[in-house]
Amino acid sequence: MRKPLLTYIPVLLLASACTKNINELNTDQKSAVTVPAATVFLAAEKNLMDNITTPAGGSDPFRFFAQTWTQITYTSEAQYIMTQYNAPDNWWGEMYGGATPGVLNNLGDAKLNFAATAPTAGALKNDLIITDILEVYAFNLLVSTYGNVPYTEANNREIPFPKYDDAKTVYASLLSRLDTCISNLDVSSGAMGSADQVYQGSTAAWKKFAATLKLKMAMVLADTDPTTASKKVQEAVASGVFTSNADNAMMTYSDASTTTANPVWQAAINSGRHDNVPANTLVSQMVTWNDPRLPLYFTQVSGAYLGGQPGAGNSYIGFSTFSDQMLSPKFPGDLLDYAETEFLLAEAVERGFLSGTAADHYNAGVTASVLFWGGSTTDASTYLSQPSVAYASAAGDYHRKIGYQAWIALYNRGWDAWTSIRRLGYPDINTINPPYGAISPMPLRFYYPLTEQSANGTNYKAAVSAIGGTDAVTTKLFWMK
Secondary structure: OOOOEOOOOOOOOOOOOOOOOHHHHHOOOOOOOOOOHHHHHHHHHHHHHHHHHOOOOOOOOHHHHOOOEEEOOOOOHHHOOOOOOOHHHHHHHHHHEOOOEOHHHHHHHHHHHHHHOOOOHHHHHHHHHHHHHHHHHHHHHHHHHHOOEOOOOOOOOOOOOOOOEOHHHHHHHHHHHHHHHHHHOOOOOOOOHHHOOOOOOOHHHHHHHHHHHHHHHHHHOOOOOHHHHHHHHHHHHHHOOOOOHHHOOEEEOOOOOHHHOOHHHHHHHHOOOOOEEEEHHHHHHHHHOOOOOHHHHEOOEOOEOOOEOOOOOOOHHHOOOEOOOOOOOOOOEEOOOHHHHHHHHHHHHHOOOOOOOHHHHHHHHHHHHHHHHOOOHHHHHHHHOOOOOOOOOOOOOHHHHHHHHHHHHOOOOHHHHHHHHHHHOOOOHHHHOOOOOOOOOOOOOOOOOHHHHHHOHHHHHHHHHHOOOOOOOOOOOOOOO
16 A cells, blocks of 8 residues: 655744844744654654665665675675774664754654644544654664663753663563553544654554554564563454555655655665665575566566675676666655564464464465565465475475565565564574675674763663673674574
8 A cells, every 4th residue: 555655744934023122132033943743753753764764884784684685895784894884873873863863862852742733632642652652663673783772761861871771671661662552542533644654643553553563572572581472462463463565654755855765766876876786695595486576676687687795896787786666766665564464473373372374374474575566466376386485395494484485575674684584593694695704693783882882881881791791793682592
């Protein structure tokens, strides 16, 4: 289901007038003193979507970690070298805020200002809950990328150097917040409307989103806390998770300006640069399985689909590049979708958290992905009929079967593709295709920002001690077995 084109709600400017009091000369007559909540919310929502979508290695190198993409000339992130462009600092800053407001900073400001514009008490309540759901989403990105992070003292202007909270405790709090959001969201009342460019303020859609996010986060706990995982999965499904591609949490970008265009277009077309190509890990696997999404993901070179070697210097003209639809300035970004939901449900059945048939959910996940990218149900059925792809006969246990198909479906969502590999172990990149020149195994986390080490040193040291004493990309997070 296509969402409306991204538009910006203009910041309201104070009307200029003759100065009647000399004290008013100290007031900036051309800038808004208080930015409307709707504007700040949209800024946060778009910033979040941009960061999930962008291929910029200097802040979001996750496509390179997952080997869905790889780099050409500047290969540091593909080799897991993050000191050159400081991706851990930049990702942290995009979420918390730094020189410019981050996702969480803007969401917090929106909460403070909704009361001035919400038409009813019910709408105000829903506005606050939807904002809280996105806060949970953003904090999940942080805690599942770094480990212990500032949470209870985060984005508090009176606490410039916040403490780091225990990651497991933060995660439990986030799940609890989702419970509250799901219970209290009033689907009979409205919300912010067009300020929300994902669901246009549909409270029913946001309730499904919250339940699906809860399912996703619960499955992260499956290896280390299966009791909690099972309970939360069952609750999420009972609340109502995604049931079709119409539920996908998408923002359709606009070609009205470069700032409203899809970040992939900005990086690959508008920049005039050719920094990335598809990785051979993904391309070769899809070729082997005759995947119908090949022409929907990639172009051909010399009549074939060819991916570049991760970590190596690759020639742009020697390899496939990205499909026309992916390079469109209007191609949508995607926070959470139905295909991923079905793969999570298949895994939940295999783990005994839910009744049902894992193969049915697996097939539904593959089909949803094929349809989303523009293929047909016949394409999906033909693909699934191959012994190498069919759930009953595909190689390996459910970790491998589901892991590979989820990874392919998450092609345009780098962080989630990387996280799927971290959870399920497939594809096992360290074994099948370690990057050329890699300085470590595939990162399991980001190390903490260099700016935190210098500016918030005491709390940084306490956080490192709490996660085992080593601030390394190979340090396991609390949910890793």
